[in-house]
Amino acid sequence: MAELTLNGLATRPSQVWGGVRLVPLVREEPIEDLRLDARLYDADAGVVAVDPRTVYCSYIPHGYVATWADDGAPAAAYGTQLRDSAERDRAPDRMRLRFHRRMARRLDKNRLRFLPLHLALEGYLALHFGGPELAWEEWSQQAIRRGLSPRAEEAYTGGAVRGLADALRVFEIHPGQCGVLVHVADALAAAFVVPHPADYRALHSTLVHDLYGELIYHYAMLGGPVPAFGARVDDTAVRSLADLRAAARTQRDEWAAFHDGVMAGGLLGGDYTYDYVQQVGPYRLSRLLPSFERQRENHLGELIADDAGRLAYLKTFRLSENQVRRGHLLTRLAAGDWRLSTTAAAMGVTEPELVRRIEAAGFGYLLRQDVRDHYRARARRGAPGRER
Structure with a gap:
């Protein structure tokens, strides 16, 4: 078991829209040799062949393609593939399905396609999926032969989380921003981190297509507005621009310490099992499984990090009780x-x-x-x- 850290990222003061609080994460030095772009899918549902006998079915609006350089040279993202607006708005005659080969699939030597968040959710659904390993007399023949199949969980798209779409639309993206922590009614709903500021600008709006748990949906429906961050500077201690800058830095650092230690403490203070998925050049793509400790926050996730622990990519999902x-x-x-x-x-x-x-x-x-x-x-x- 290990903790999760936002290594290489700094927290900045939040912005608020109703009950949604968005906390920017910035990098002083962007990661240049790994880039992400999105592939948008035009199907209503996706079917993923996990293995020859197991499939994963869900709403899968997009996939990510990770591109990296073996020699550490800067890499460029291919760019988001957009659907034609007329096709997007036209009602389909029937439900459309898209079939995917595996959650993470290498496209060529330096490109990997994976299905964001579904990589983590499939790990949760597959938890002890095989069922009893010994045929104890208490268990049914279905449990012995098929395990937990079929296994299902419910989630809501970001479009159903009240206020999230508007918050993402009016959100001011910071210089150097490479991620965001999404709070709903001041409960941490999700974390999202990418390698480069240009990747974040391209992928910022995809958060509204992600999946969110039952708890977050109900918090958004029932919770009221949350207070905005406000800096308080003692004007009697300010005698120059240097004093003002120092006071502003102090306020920013105090906010970051409070946020990371208290508001995001359930995510950053949890114990996780890291499940290796794929090598991504000098980085590793892994799933995060929580400890499933009762009466505390538990987050699923997936991340890409290097051997030094520098976080390049992160996406999380908060589980309900x-x-x-x-x-x-x-x-x-x-x-x-x-x-x-x-x-x-x-x-x-x-x-x-x-x-x-x-x-x-x-x-x-x-x-x-x-x-x-x-x-x-x-x-x-x-x-x-x-x-x-």
Whole structure:
């Protein structure tokens, strides 16, 4: 397990639109030898062949193409491919599908196409996807033969998150900006980082097409406006332009320390498992899986970083409490070799309570019906056992 750091990036004062707060991330030195551009897709849904027996289906509006130089020389992005406005506005006769080969696919020696955010979400859906490795008698034949298939989760596009599209439209892009942290009702919704300021300008608007969790959608619907950042300078201590610059730097640094330590603390202070996906020249593309610790923020993600830990690309997705609960439960079951008695003892609950949690998480179909009925009857009789 390791923490996530925004190595090479600095936080700047936020801008606010209603309940949406956008916090810019800037680089003093942009990354020149790795560039990103978007490929926009005109299909309503995408189908990705993860392996010969597994497919991933979702709304996939665009993919990213990473281009790099082996010798460290500056690389140029190919540019965003835009759809014709007449085709975009015309209602389709039927749902259109686009088929993709793998989440990350090398196009040539120095170019890699990957599906942003879906790379991270597929890692969550595949969490212990194979199900029980030992055929314990409690598990159904479906669980033994097919594991958790099919596995589904819900998310909302950025267009459904109230205020986000307007905030992105009026947002002022800073010089040197290479990323943004998106807060909704002052809850961190997503982080987005790219290698170069030109990449950010090209990809800034794609945030409205990204997926956001249930928690963020409801915060946007129910939350009110958030306060804007305001600098307070003691005018009695300012005697020159140098004093004013120093006071402004102090305010900026205090805001950055507060934001990174408190507002983004759930993202930056979490423990993550790094799952290597592909080599991208001198960089590595990896998935981030959280610890699934209950009663705290948990973020999925994907990143590109070099061996020194310098962050070139990052995109994250905040899980809802229900999604955290499912991830936590699957992790505990796998750690206990999918044996109910072992897992219940490790969690400090009774076996009927564990079965109740499995059913509440939507995984009841994995258990045999007679086993579920048996544990329900024990729970009604108030079977003694350990409780958390």
